[in-house]
Amino acid sequence: MDKNYYITTPIYYPSAKPHMGHAYSSIIADFFARFKRIQGFKVFYLTGTDEHGQKIERAAKEKNKDTLTFCDEISQTFKDLTKKLNLSNNDFIRTTEDRHKKSATNIWKILEKKGEIYLSKYSGWYSVSDEAFYSEDEIENINGNNQSIVSGSPVEWVEEESYFFRLSKWQDPLLEFYSKNKNFILPSSRKNEVISFVKGGLKDLSVSRKSFKWGIPVPSNSDHVMYVWLDALTNYLSALNYPDEDNQMYKDFWPADLHIIGKDILRFHTVYWPAFLLAAGIKPPKRVYGHGWILSGDQKMSKSKGNILDPLEIIQSYGLDPLRYYLIKEVSFGNDGNISEEKLENCINSDLANNYGNLCQRVISFCEKNTNLEVSKKIDFIDNDKKILSVYEKNFDKILSFVDKQDINSYINFLVDQLFAANKYFNDEEPWKKKSDIVRLNTIIYTSLELIRKVTILLYPIIPETSLKVLKIFGTEEKDLKFQSIIEHNYIRKGFKIKKIGILFKKIEKK
Ligand code: MSP
Numbered sequence: 001m002d003k004n005y006y007i008t009t010p011i012y013y014p015s016a017k018p019h020m021g022h023a024y025s026s027i028i029a030d031f032f033a034r035f036k037r038i039q040g041f042k043v044f045y046l047t048g049t050d051e052h053g054q055k056i057e058r059a060a061k062e063k064n065k066d067t068l069t070f071c072d073e074i075s076q077t078f079k080d081l082t083k084k085l086n087l088s089n090n091d092f093i094r095t096t097e098d099r100h101k102k103s104a105t106n107i108w109k110i111l112e113k114k115g116e117i118y119l120s121k122y123s124g125w126y127s128v129s130d131e132a133f134y135s136e137d138e139i140e141n142i143n144g145n146n147q148s149i150v151s152g153s154p155v156e157w158v159e160e161e162s163y164f165f166r167l168s169k170w171q172d173p174l175l176e177f178y179s180k181n182k183n184f185i186l187p188s189s190r191k192n193e194v195i196s197f198v199k200g201g202l203k204d205l206s207v208s209r210k211s212f213k214w215g216i217p218v219p220s221n222s223d224h225v226m227y228v229w230l231d232a233l234t235n236y237l238s239a240l241n242y243p244d245e246d247n248q249m250y251k252d253f254w255p256a257d258l259h260i261i262g263k264d265i266l267r268f269h270t271v272y273w274p275a276f277l278l279a280a281g282i283k284p285p286k287r288v289y290g291h292g293w294i295l296s297g298d299q300k301m302s303k304s305k306g307n308i309l310d311p312l313e314i315i316q317s318y319g320l321d322p323l324r325y326y327l328i329k330e331v332s333f334g335n336d337g338n339i340s341e342e343k344l345e346n347c348i349n350s351d352l353a354n355n356y357g358n359l360c361q362r363v364i365s366f367c368e369k370n371t372n373l374e375v376s377k378k379i380d381f382i383d384n385d386k387k388i389l390s391v392y393e394k395n396f397d398k399i400l401s402f403v404d405k406q407d408i409n410s411y412i413n414f415l416v417d418q419l420f421a422a423n424k425y426f427n428d429e430e431p432w433k434k435k436s437d438i439v440r441l442n443t444i445i446y447t448s449l450e451l452i453r454k455v456t457i458l459l460y461p462i463i464p465e466t467s468l469k470v471l472k473i474f475g476t477e478e479k480d481l482k483f484q485s486i487i488e489h490n491y492i493r494k495g496f497k498i499k500k501i502g503i504l505f506k507k508i509e510k511k
Contacts, residue, residue, distance in 0.1 A: 005041040006253035007032050010261050011050040011093065011235050014074035015059040018081045019301055020309035020339065021262065024294045027324050028333070028408070029260040030087045034461035035403050037088070038483045044253045046239045047082065048093035049075040053228030054128045057214035067214055071096060084312060086320055086464055093239045095216075095231060103238035104216050104231045107280055111165065112220060116279040119221075122162040122206040129153040130264075131228050133206055151264065163208040163224060170275040171202045177274060183287060185270050186406055187334040190263060190290045194270045205272065233273045236285070256285040258406075263290040289406050292336035294327070309339065321463035322348045322505065328462050329416075333408040345508045352505040355419045356459070360470060363426060363448040364501050370435075375449065376442035377494040385447040386489075388425050391418065392454050393487040399458070415458045422451040449474070449498065454486040466504055473499040 009029045012022050026047055033045035051071040060070035075094055082089055093100060111117045125134040125146065130153045140149050147154050178184055178195055185191035208224035209215065215225025234242075236259070240250040261269050266288070274284035293300055296307040314323050326347050331337030367373055381389070395414060402411040431444040453474055460467040460481060468478055474492050485491055492498075 003041050004252045005033075005036040005043045005258075006240075006256040007036070007043065007045050007258045007260065008236055008256060009047040010259075010265060011048040011095065011232060012078055013055060014049045014051055014071050014078060015055055016303060017074060017077045018311070020294050020296075020311050020314075021301060022078070023081065023085055023311035023323075024327050024331070025260055025262060025291070026082070026085055026087055026089075027327055028291060029258075030085070030089075031328060031408065031461045032258060032260070032403065032406075033088050034464060035483070038457065038460060038481045039400070039403075040482070040484070042252065044091070044240075044249070045087075045089045046091050046093060046236065047078075047087065047089045048091070048235060048239075049078050049095070050228070050232040050235070051075065051094055051096045052215040052225070052231050053131050054209070054212055054214070055131055055228075057212055058128060068096060081311070084315060084320070085324070088464075091239050093235050095235055097238075099241070100235055100238040101216050103242045104226060104234040105219050106243040107230070107234050107237070107276065108226060109219055110280045111276070114279065114281075116166050116169075117163050117207065118166070120162065120164050121160065122164075123159040124157075124206075125155040126158040127151070127153045127155045132268075135203070158211075160210045161224075162206040162210065163218060163221075164204040165207045165230070165276070165279070167202045167205040167272070167275055170278060171198055173278055174198050174202075174271065174275055177278070177284065181286075183405075184274075184284075185266075186287060186289045189334075190266055194266060197267065198271060202271070229268050229272060230276065233268065233276065237282070255283040257287065259285055259288045261288060261290055263292055266290040287406075289334075291334060292331070294331065295336055295338040297338065297340075314339075314344070318344060318348065319505075321466045322352060325352060325463050328408060329412045333406065345510070348505060349507050351416065351419075352463075353507040355416070355423065356455075357504040359419060359423050359426070359448075359455075360452055360501060360504060363445065363452060364473070364498070366431060367445050367449070367498065368500060370431075370441065371445065373498050373500065375446060375492055375494055375496045375498060376439075378439055379443050379446045379490075379494065380439050381443060381447070381489070382440075384425070384429065385443060388421060389447060389450060389489045391421070396487055411458075412462070415455060418451070418455050418458070422448065422455060425451065446492065449492055450489055453491060457481065457483060457486050470501065470504070473501055 007029050009025045029045060033043050037043045056071060057067055060067040063070060079092055125139055127134060127148050130148060130151050134148050134155055138149055139146050139155055145154060175198055185194055207227040207230050208218050209227060210224050213225060215228060216231050218224040218226055236256055240253050241247045242250055259269055269288045277284045296309050299305060299307060301308050326344050330343060330347055426448050429444045431441050434441040456467050456470045
């Protein structure tokens, strides 16, 4: 079985500092990366910044900065965010790096050599903000301004010499590819959207621009720079040292297992990207998951609306793990969701403080008072204990399939149910009434500690910092973490002295 796993985020435009939408894509990808690692996979998790094109060039000009200096500065804020979000990415790629230029140039050369690219003239609409070409029927005029119907971004008329990629030729092969790879596009609602777009007919795609210079030069004609999306998408290969197809990184990790993206960039990843790859004779990725937007109130975040949510402010006030937990649990994955302080506070209080935090606190303090934190050597499981412990082996395959179907909500619902079940077990067993039956008392403590350990492993991809803090009390370090161990019921060593734990999540007092 292939035990390698390659997961990516979109590479972000460093046109302004990162916001909650960027944080969301990255946290989601981090969930999968961390889970697959503890499942025993060798994981490569890639993120980075998309630095070419008119959007970036104009943003730099607005700030009166040299374009690369501007990119250096903002790209650094995205890099800093990877630390602030506790992302476990293995690499951070910038499209202005030589390794990427080399890879994108190579793709171009192959496409040109294969006759997939030809020189002509583009006249039509272009949105710099989306870096996208739009046809007449994708445009509307609102108060005298032309804009994209879908994104609402302003468009401008462009007429210039341009290279074209023979996208039209790939219409049928793409449809065949989707039908053979049923789960290439998820969620399925988005798949239908893409298939009907492709069935509607594909026109050749303009893949170079001549009216500005901020991009990777077309190898055979330096009057042109490559269209920023052809350049950007190739980043997923560049990080594996493409074009060296014999190197181990490429062999291990291509084709990518999962591109996590927002629904706004679905067409680029599920139509253009596989078409470029098929045309170049390279295998397309295995899956693209298009998640929804994080709305600010009920609107998309934008500079012009002044409603940008800053992840750093939320982290400062509430901490990182609560934010990660909220985004993963409270947003129905695949759909739009929003975040408000009230909802975040409710979630911290009910799930993290009352449910998880309380479970850890009460079991460990009971253990401290009654056994001086020592795990007894004599444990005798009865049916009640075995029943609750066995939930994990019964659901083992199901949990794996939730992850492999990107059904994050079912994953977390299972986990929350287990938190309730563990709290209920401790209540119902009433260990405080078992002081005369020391074996029973110790067995209830042991079972409860095992339940904490198991559920904490499931929490690891969501709230890694807290989870590791809790696992440490049992002597488990990150490097020893194994998903498989949730089905072991005698994992905690008998006679082991567990450590005390402080308050994990403070309840937020309502004003
Ligand atoms: N540079 C391109 C991607 C190239 S990938 C080869 C791009 N960059 S972006 O910075 O504008 O947005 C990248 C991603 O950020 C979006 O696809 C989406 O994943 C995420 N989000 C940006 N705004 C968002 C929300 N409001 N909500 C959730 N995610 C959104 O597109």
